[in-house]
Amino acid sequence: MAKITVDKTKCIGCGSCVALCPNTFKIVNNKSVVQKKEVKNPACEKNAEASCPVQAITVKE
Numbered sequence: 001m002a003k004i005t006v007d008k009t010k011c012i013g014c015g016s017c018v019a020l021c022p023n024t025f026k027i028v029n030n031k032s033v034v035q036k037k038e039v040k041n042p043a044c045e046k047n048a049e050a051s052c053p054v055q056a057i058t059v060k061e
């Protein structure tokens with residue numbers, strides 16, 4: 001299982017992670033909140049990690 005985390009101090013609420021992985025991320029009060037903290041196959045989460053403009057997302061396998 002991969003662990004998904006978002007550093008709220010870095011997140012600027014751009015919504016890119018939500019567009020890529022709507023089941024995993026959700027914007028609440030302009031910050032991304034992780035809905036699914038553990039994911040078996042983190043394909044879209046890894047895309048989100050790479051696409052985040054401020055490197056706020058960590059996918060730990």
Ligand code: SF4
Binds near residue numbers: 031056
């Ligand atoms: S892609 Fe990064 S900065 Fe944008 S909402 Fe997601 S965590 Fe925040």
